[in-house]
């Protein structure tokens with residue numbers, strides 16, 4: 714009987730969390746997508762990196778463009794990928810970092826802030842001319858080629874306001890086009906808030922690929938990224 718009660722307890726917790734938690738669903742790929750009985754069926758990305766970040770209200774942005782404050786997360790991708798998916802949600806509500814996740818120092822220091830969040834907007838960009846780890850430092854002065862951008866995705870959970878303003882995009886590599894090919898290189902996720910308002914509070918960002926990409930690293934700055942790559 715005890716066992717039965719325990720089992721029911723587990724089931725109850727599972728059922729509740731499915732309904733209320735703002736956890737992210739499995740991140741499914743475009744590659745191999747099927748339509749079954751009119752429903753979209755996606756295979757989850759094989760490689761998935763999760764990054765927990767935090768922007769202090771009023772923090773200096775990495776760049777200001779067109780009156781908007783942009784912040785960046787840098788990614789070293791050491792092999793070509795057929796597709797890359799990027800998504801971001803703010804705030805980090807009911808999610809907890811797992812062992813393999815990347816947790817920024819700012820996130821850890823501000824874990825108590827559960828209220829600040831922002832309407833996310835993301836881009837994926839690659840530094841021109843950087844294809845080897847030895848050249849990562851050149852990313853500080855490189856020009857950046859934008860692959861795609863996204864403001865709001867209906868696939869993402871709603872923000873505390875009730876609006877579905879979180880972001881998600883999938884980019885398919887176009888091998889014949891150097892500007893659209895997902896080659897090995899230094900990438901960054903640019904993020905801001907598309908409408909008026911400040912970029913502030915906690916966020917979780919994920920980068921997925923339909924193939925295993927050993928050695929992918931994510932960091933808040935190019936210097937941190939270089940340390941991570943050198944340490945592996």
Ligand SMILES: [Ca+2]
Pocket residue numbers: 832833834863864865878879880907
């Ligand atoms: Ca948005």
